[in-house]
Amino acid sequence: MKILVCISHVPDTTSKINFTEGDTKFDTNGVQFVINPNDEFGLTRAMWFKEKQGASVDVVNVGGPETEPTLRKALAIGADNAIRVNTEATDGFYVAKQLAKVVQDGGYDLVIAGRESIDYNGGMVPGMLAGLTGANFVNTCIGLEIEGDAVTAVREIDGGKETSTTKLPLVVGGQKGLVEESDLRIPNMRGIMMARKKPLTVVEAVEATQETKAVKFEKPAPKGDVTLVSPDNVGQLVELLHNEAKAI
Amino acid sequence: MSVLVYTESEGGKFKKAAFEVASYAKEVANMLGTTVTAVSVNVDGSSELGAYGVDKVLEIKNDKLATFNAKAYADALKQAAEKEGAKVVVLSSSADSKFLASLLAVNLNAGYASNVVALPENASPFTVKRTAFTNKAFNITEITTDVKIIGLSSNAFGLKEASGAATAEGFDPSLADEDFAVNVTSVDKATDKVSIADAEVVVSGGRGLKGPENWGMIEELADVLGAATACSKPVSDMGWRPHGEHVGQTGKPVATNLYIAVGISGAIQHLAGINSSKIKVVINNDPEAPFFKAADYGIVGDAFEVVPQLIEKLKEFKANNA
Numbered sequence: 049m050k051i052l053v054c055i056s057h058v059p060d061t062t063s064k065i066n067f068t069e070g071d072t073k074f075d076t077n078g079v080q081f082v083i084n085p086n087d088e089f090g091l092t093r094a095m096w097f098k099e100k101q102g103a104s105v106d107v108v109n110v111g112g113p114e115t116e117p118t119l120r121k122a123l124a125i126g127a128d129n130a131i132r133v134n135t136e137a138t139d140g141f142y143v144a145k146q147l148a149k150v151v152q153d154g155g156y157d158l159v160i161a162g163r164e165s166i167d168y169n170g171g172m173v174p175g176m177l178a179g180l181t182g183a184n185f186v187n188t189c190i191g192l193e194i195e196g197d198a199v200t201a202v203r204e205i206d207g208g209k210e211t212s213t214t215k216l217p218l219v220v221g222g223q224k225g226l227v228e229e230s231d232l233r234i235p236n237m238r239g240i241m242m243a244r245k246k247p248l249t250v251v252e253a254v255e256a257t258q259e260t261k262a263v264k265f266e267k268p269a270p271k272g273d274v275t276l277v278s279p280d281n282v283g284q285l286v287e288l289l290h291n292e293a294k295a296i
Numbered sequence: 297m298s299v300l301v302y303t304e305s306e307g308g309k310f311k312k313a314a315f316e317v318a319s320y321a322k323e324v325a326n327m328l329g330t331t332v333t334a335v336s337v338n339v340d341g342s343s344e345l346g347a348y349g350v351d352k353v354l355e356i357k358n359d360k361l362a363t364f365n366a367k368a369y370a371d372a373l374k375q376a377a378e379k380e381g382a383k384v385v386v387l388s389s390s391a392d393s394k395f396l397a398s399l400l401a402v403n404l405n406a407g408y409a410s411n412v413v414a415l416p417e418n419a420s421p422f423t424v425k426r427t428a429f430t431n432k433a434f435n436i437t438e439i440t441t442d443v444k445i446i447g448l449s450s451n452a453f454g455l456k457e458a459s460g461a462a463t464a465e466g467f468d469p470s471l472a473d474e475d476f477a478v479n480v481t482s483v484d485k486a487t488d489k490v491s492i493a494d495a496e497v498v499v500s501g502g503r504g505l506k507g508p509e510n511w512g513m514i515e516e517l518a519d520v521l522g523a524a525t526a527c528s529k530p531v532s533d534m535g536w537r538p539h540g541e542h543v544g545q546t547g548k549p550v551a552t553n554l555y556i557a558v559g560i561s562g563a564i565q566h567l568a569g570i571n572s573s574k575i576k577v578v579i580n581n582d583p584e585a586p587f588f589k590a591a592d593y594g595i596v597g598d599a600f601e602v603v604p605q606l607i608e609k610l611k612e613f614k615a616n617n618a
Contacts, residue, residue, distance in 0.1 A: 061545055061565045065432040085546045140398075141407065166430050166545055171410050175366075175398025184477050185366065187395040190539065204540060205483070206391045207491025207524075214478040224546050229533045259407030263423060264436040268571070274578075274588050279597025282605040285577070286613050288593060295554040295575040296497075296521065296613070 049103040049194065049216070052154060053091045054147060054161035054173065055122050056084035056137075057115035061166065067265040074167070074265070083118055086162025090222035092231055093192060094160055095126045101194070104128050106154065110137045110146045116248060123243035124235030130246065135253035138261070140168070144176035145256040151181050156217070157197070163188050163221035168262070174221035183217040190225025298352075299325040300382035302373055303334045303345060304390060310339060312455075312494065313388040315348045319456040320448050321386040322349025323415050328384070335376045335467070337361050337369070346462035348455065354379075354467035360476065363483070364392045368475035370399035375469040377404055377443065385445045389551075390493055397447050407439035410447035413572075430545045431571035449572065450493060450551045492543065495524035497554040498573070500543060502528040504559020504580060504599055508536035513603045514558060520610045526550065528560045544569035559599045562587025579603065 059065070059079045066075040083091065097103040107122040108131040109115050119130040131154075133146045151159055159181075164171035178185030184199075186192075190209065191202030197216040202209050204225065220226075235243070277285045289296045301321035303314035314334075321332045331351040336342045338361060342353035354376050361368060373396070377385055385400065387393040389411065401408040411427045413434070421438045424446060428435035439445075485491075492498060499518040501511060511525075518525045525541060532542035543550045545565035551572035558579045560566060567590045570576065578591040579602050588594045595602050 059429075061568075065429045067433070139407075141401065144398075144402075168428050168435070169411055169430060170408075171394055172398040172401065172408055175395070176402050179399045179402030185399065186478060187366070188391055201478075203395075204391065205485065206493035207489065208483065208485030208540065210480055210484070211482045212478050212480045224542070225539050229529075259401075259405075259439065259441045260409055261438040261440060262428075262435050263438050265428070266425075266434040266436070267432075268434070271590065272592075274591045274594045276588075277593060277595050279595050279602050282595070282602055283609045283612075285593060285595060285606065286609045289554070289575070289577070290613065290617075293554075293575045293592065296610075 049097060049101065049158060050154065050156045051094045051097060051103050051105045051158045051160065052151060052156040053087065053094050053105060053107045053122070053127065054159065055087050055091070055107050055109045055118060056162060056165040056167070057081050057109055057111055057118040058084045058165050058167045061085065065267070071265045072263070081118055083121060084162045084165045086164060086166070086223045088232060089224050089226045090160035090162060090220070091122055091125060091127065092233060093222065093226040095233070096227070097194065098126065106131060108133065108147065108150050110135060110143045112136060119248055120243050121235060123246045123248070124239040125233050126239065128246065130248040132248065132250050133253055134250050139258045140170040140172035141176055141259040142256050144173050144180055146253055147173065147177050148180040149254045150251070151177065158194070158216060159183065159219045160222050161219065163223045174219050178219035181217070181219070183219045184214045185219050186212065186214070187221035189220040189222050192220060192226060297381045297383045298331045298333045299328065299384045299386060300373070300377050300380055301332060301334045301350070301386040302393065303336050304388060304393065305336060305339045308339055310336070310344065311390070313390055313450065314345070315455050316451070316453055317386050317388050317448055318345055318348035318350050320415070320453045322456065322458055324384055324386065327416065327419055333376070333380045333382065334462070335373060342464050343462055346460045347457055349458035349460060350462045351460060353462050353464045355464050356467050356469065358468070360471065363480045365476060365478065365480065366392070366395040366399055367478065368471050370396040370403055371471055371475050372469040373400050374403040376467060383443055385443070387445065387447050389447055389450050394447065397445060401445050404443045404445070405441065406443040406445045407441040408445040408447065409437045409439055411449045412446050413449045413452040427572060430568040431549070432568055451496070451553060451574070452551065490522065490524040492524045492526055492541070492548050492550060495552055497521045497523035497556070498526050498543070498550050498552045499523045499556045499558070500526035500528065500560060501531065501558050502560030503530050511537070513607065517556070517603055517607050520607055520614065528566055557587055558603060560587060561585040562590055
């Protein structure tokens with residue numbers, strides 16, 4: 049089984065979010081970048097398929113040279129090969145078109161992408177990639193078993209979960225649940241050394257249109273101070289929620 | 297042309313999200329000088345959509361669609377959009393709608409903006425405001441395609457009643473076998489509980505509750521408020537509560553009218569996930585907990601003393617306001 053894991057290069061979850069150039073660009077100054085958490089759950093599940101079922105695992109990112117350390121980290125975790133599509137990841141549809149080319153050229157059986165990136169939160173790349181390549185698609189995937197080309201997948205739905213069966217080729221939108229938080233791997237020194245020698249292929253972008261454009265960013269209005277209620281007067285909270293906040 | 301809206305249902309009844317997306321679609325249609333067509337699946341009597349501004353309902357009745365299937369639903373919506381010449385398609389932010397949205401975008405070659413929180417700022421160029429960086433910022437996005445898909449964030453717009461009547465007509469999209477290549481075999485869903493996605497109030501517990509055996513009062517508080525229960529990441533990681541309840545950056549986003557956090561300190565990833573909620577309340581014994589900076593109301597106190605009192609006071613309130 050040939051697996052491709054799509055890796056977004058995103059600001060660390062604790063990053064302060066600021067914008068520059070008249071609020072049109074994300075300010076990367078002083079920001080630590082990481083593998084998108086939703087992608088990392090998928091990558092870790094892919095490692096399981098590699099170790100238990102002999103799958104090969106490639107990783108791909110659409111982005112400039114600055115994203116390569118993130119791909120190297122994925123290699124250090126255990127991926128075999130990395131591919132970088134050399135273009136700016138301007139919009140979900142555009143990224144999906146780039147990835148579709150990589151999937152078709154590489155003949156992948158299974159593609160795992162995070163259900164959404166934690167920066168733009170578009171949540172569209174996995175589904176668009178499935179649509180463009182004609183693969184089957186399961187989103188918000190929290191369980192995945194594969195035997196031959198038979199797939200059993202568990203999807204998180206509102207208020208529960210749903211199990212389905214399908215066949216490869218498949219694209220999944222992954223998230224926590226594909227593996228547990230405690231299963232995530234921190235690359236060890238050997239992995240990091242080996243990652244330096246593993247192939248990282250840079251491919252040029254295919255021509256594609258961009259369907260949406262991020263025009264501008266805004267930060268939420270600063271929040272007012274908290275209204276504290278004494279623990280000896282809990283009834284006041286009920287009153288405030290009813291009369292002031294109109295929330296109950 | 298018209299604005300097409302997918303009005304979700306469950307067990308033959310429209311979900312609240314359906315009325316919210318219909319209300320939103322009506323305002324978009326007013327902006328564009330056109331009408332709203334809704335698509336319903338296996339609902340008897342769609343006329344109540346008229347009260348939220350829908351002019352026409354395409355009623356699909358098909359046993360094969362009894363269980364949600366993203367590809368088949370996306371295919372059906374594509375055919376509806378083409379039949380109506382829709383230039384804008386409005387969807388909710390439910391798990392199902394997000395599942396089908398990107399497939400529909402490919403079907404219609406449409407630009408798709410998810411997590412939209414307000415009416416379009418402009419019709420030409422068509423720009424919408426959406427959340428980004430997990431609620432730490434907003435992003436104004438221009439959709440440049442002829443057909444545009446908007447995924448509306450839950451509780452972002454609310455319900456707007458209108459005084460119209462909706463006409464209904466049957467619609468029978470042609471579905472191919474390959475639309476059903478992903479075959480649902482079982483659904484495991486608590487039917488007696490409000491889901492986080494549908495809830496107007498969410499009560500959430502953190503590590504401060506000390507153990508899963510103490511969740512009774514969280515559930516009771518939720519019960520009094522008709523709320524869904526949720527939890528912080530450490531709580532789901534330790535297996536005290538199911539993953540589906542984990543809210544935050546890598547868990548579920550919460551955009552409710554009222555979010556009550558009990559024993560949650562308020563890590564930045566947690567706050568990001570719940571930031572879209574309108575009113576935030578925190579109960580924590582540590583006055584330095586970061587959650588107090590993000591909350592609207594707070595009680596510095598022992599959850600095991602405060603929550604039972606809050607339950608009593610809410611019961612009194614409900615009895616007096618019933």
